[in-house]
Amino acid sequence: MKRNILILAAATVMVCGFVIAMLAVESRDTSNAQLTAKTNFSRLIREHSPMAGSEDARVTIVEFFDPACGTCRALHPFVKGILRDNPGRVNLVVRYLPLHPGSADVVKILEAARLQGKFWEALEAAYATQGMWTVNHQAYPDLFWRSMSRVGLDPEQVSRDTQSSAVLQNIQQDMDDGRALGVDKTPGFFVNGKPLIEFGQIQLLQLVNEALEREYGSQSQR
Numbered sequence: 001m002k003r004n005i006l007i008l009a010a011a012t013v014m015v016c017g018f019v020i021a022m023l024a025v026e027s028r029d030t031s032n033a034q035l036t037a038k039t040n041f042s043r044l045i046r047e048h049s050p051m052a053g054s055e056d057a058r059v060t061i062v063e064f065f066d067p068a069c070g071t072c073r074a075l076h077p078f079v080k081g082i083l084r085d086n087p088g089r090v091n092l093v094v095r096y097l098p099l100h101p102g103s104a105d106v107v108k109i110l111e112a113a114r115l116q117g118k119f120w121e122a123l124e125a126a127y128a129t130q131g132m133w134t135v136n137h138q139a140y141p142d143l144f145w146r147s148m149s150r151v152g153l154d155p156e157q158v159s160r161d162t163q164s165s166a167v168l169q170n171i172q173q174d175m176d177d178g179r180a181l182g183v184d185k186t187p188g189f190f191v192n193g194k195p196l197i198e199f200g201q202i203q204l205l206q207l208v209n210e211a212l213e214r215e216y217g218s219q220s221q222r
Contacts, residue, residue, distance in 0.1 A: 040177075040180045040181050041193050043176075043177035043180050043181055044062050044177070044181070044190055044193060045060070045062060045093050046095075046170070046173055046174070046177070048114070048170045049094065049095055049174075050093070050094050050114055050119045050120065051091055051092065051093050052080075052083060052091060052092045052094075053083050053088075053091030053092055054087070054088045054089075054091055055091070056088065057086075057088060057089050057090050057091040058089065058215040059086070059089055059090045059091070059191065059192055059208060059211040059212055059215055059216075060090075060092075060093060060191070060192055061079065061082070061091070061092045061093070061189060061190070061191055061204075061208065062093045062094075062095065062189070062190040062191075063079065063092065063093070063095065063187050063188070063189055064094075064095045064096075064097040064174070064178045064181075064183045064186060064187065064189075065095070065096070065097060065186050065187050066096075066097055066098050066099050066100055066103050066107075066186040066187075067098075067106050067107065067123070067126045067127070067144075068102070068103040068106060068130070068134045068138075068139040069099070069100065069187065070130070071186070071187060072127075072186050072187045073127040073130050075204075076127055078201050078204075079092060079204075080092075082204075082205065082208055082220060085220050086208075086212065086220050089212060089215075089216060090208065090212070090220075094123075095174045095177065095178065096170075096171050096174040096175065097174060097175060097178045097183060097186050097188065098171070098175075099185070100134070100137050100138065100139050101138045101139065102138055102139035102140055102141060103139040105141035105144075105162075106133075106139050106141050106144045107171055108161075108162040108167055108168075108171065109122070109144065109145060109148065109158060109162060110122050110123060110126065111161070111170055111171060112157070112161035112167060113148070113151065113158070115157075115161050116153055116154060116157065116158075118151055118152070118153060121151045121152075122148060122153070125147055125148060125150055126144065126147065128147075129144075129147035132146075132147060133146075133147055181195070189204055189207070191204075191207040191208055191210075191211050192214075192215075194207060194210075194211070205220065208220060
């Protein structure tokens, strides 16, 4: 009996030690991510970065996205809902991070659409038709271009812009910034510079609510 109690006590100590070690690792990873974001704060937003919502909003969501990413598409309506529920208080800035095969060429078209003032229309069309031009996580730019017919882009201008050094530099800048900020998968979120460590809708909304509480003294009604 005494021997069993000793074994149970030893096992309990081992489990507690393991839990404490895991919590320490998680805390360290969170601290490292926050330190990386703080150190590289200037990399969060660039002049070319598309923005939705009011420029005067005091809460900014920055999202690194890949148009071929199914999770990015699935979460997009939720993010739009946060903006809709907080008019003038929350805005969204998106950055390119094409990680899927073929997605780099798709991103070029989106950036070309931005130069024609139709980025958000192009992004909505991209997500709405994602299943038509993305197969097994592989993006097919030719098929993607067909889905852009509803956006009304000037095809000749798109052809020129997708080959321009300015477009290529903007995309490369986003990718470099993403790496510097420690973003290695999409979507990657930051709220007022604070990274979303544990991914999920609830976690993102909590991060937004914390920022709203600091900036406005109230939370989202969502």
